[in-house]
Amino acid sequence: MIQELHDKLINQEITAVQLVEDYFKVIQEKDSKIQAFLTLTKVQALEEAEKVDKKINRGGKIGILEGIPYAIKDNILVKGVKTTAGSKILENYVASYDATVIKKLRNEGAILLGKTNQDEFAMGSSTENSGFFVTKNPWDLTRVPGGSSGGSAAAVAAKMIPFALGSDTGGSIRQPAAFCGIVGLKPSYGTVSRYGLISMASSLDIIGPLAHSVEDAEIVFKAINGKDQKDSTSIDVNFKDDIKNLKFKIKNLKIGLPQEYFVKGLDEEIRDRIEAIVQKLLNQKIQIKKKSLPSTPYALHCYYIIMPAEVSSNLARYDGIRYSPITNHQPPITNLHDLYFKTRGYGFGQEVRRRIILGTYVLSKGYYDAYYKKAQKVRRLIIEEFNKIFEDVNFLITPTTPTPAFKIGEKSTDPLSMYLSDIFTVAANISGLPAINLPIGFTKNNLPIGLQIIGPYGSDCSLLQIVKAIENMVKVSL
């Protein structure tokens, strides 16, 4: 889609201003029902679009993303724009600097139209935990769009925006992409700078694109990746080596099917659809091997120790004084102790409070070894198992989610059942691996089905090439 829009702009079939206005019109028509956006940035968007038009009129050459509208999840900072991360505690916070990804997209000339709804501080799998309102799934308004990047996924799926950025800590890009029937890429940990992303769990968080096609996701990933002085965990992906490797291997590609992902509880329609895709790959003479990752079922257990531990420490900064003070306490607060306790008690939603307490518990004296240290050991085991399996196969294919999009309210009262909707996505975060959701069809009830492809650490570019090939196969059969 990005290439198409780019061609229209350079052939002057449409102006950048017109393009921006057209998208705002679609947003105005559809968003009252879907509620994907928290903030719109129309004035700035039109100003930037005018600049692009002037450049085109002067006969200037424009880049592939120049003049292309996009949206971002509200936990990514944009200078001068409200950034809430879906939380009441940041209700009035206006960011004082641009995140590195924003700076990069700005340099490419992409145009920001708005910020999208999310579960508060990215904690949730349905966008029901937003401090403001619930986003609906464009395919069925009674169902959730997934989460936590639910606003970004719904906005792309409803064609309110060509692409959006989300963040993925345990599946928050891939799971909503699967529920909304779009492409969602979680890059290798560290390949995209986290500078300006509001921290949730720093050893797991990564920013990535949600888009209509794998090609679009690739265009965006190439624009935002790379080592950044401002994020010491960021790294450069070696594109050339990665692709060279792939060219050598493509004719004898081996794909693994980890049996632990095809267990009881997996929706039958999802299982059937994936089996049909696997059959197509076999017809193409691609080798498929059944594999086992015995420690992977414990990835979710590890996740619900490591993530809340990091959350409890990252969210300590919200003290009621910095960022977005809450001043309307009744009766008025007279001492610092009460200010902390009341602001954090009022400003954080229920799920955030639950995770802060859980994280405080697993890190507290007497429990640290049994929980946190144990989880970090199992994490090593899971990573080693993945590394070993990738000596034998190039990529792994799994379902992205155990079920299609569920009903609004269906899981919101039982935290554990909500947590289990991330069961197939968390392992890639625990081990830092790149993984992508590819839409592969629909259930009888017209709900999207997603396929997850996981690659070795740092193989983002070759992963995208392989998934493009699978995408073409799927398109033919849809």
Place this chain on the structure above:
Amino acid sequence: MDFTEIDHLLELARLELSNEEKEKIAHDLAKILDYVNQLQEVKTNNLEPMAGGTFSKNILRDDGIDSRKLNLEKEGYFEVPPIFD
């Protein structure tokens, strides 16, 4: 988990909760801890805990001595240029 334990955690986390919510949180935490406790089944003898999601290490430069700034003649300590006059 009893109320005393919850209160201790709330004190550490600087959070205020209503009694009603304390009850709900205690119930939820018991369920979640039951679940994550299944990790004890996994054998992890001789495994070093990870410190993050990757094997990357700190990149540090080697310590070096800039002889122009130091007087190594005086034994036992470094002499550095004066900072205040």
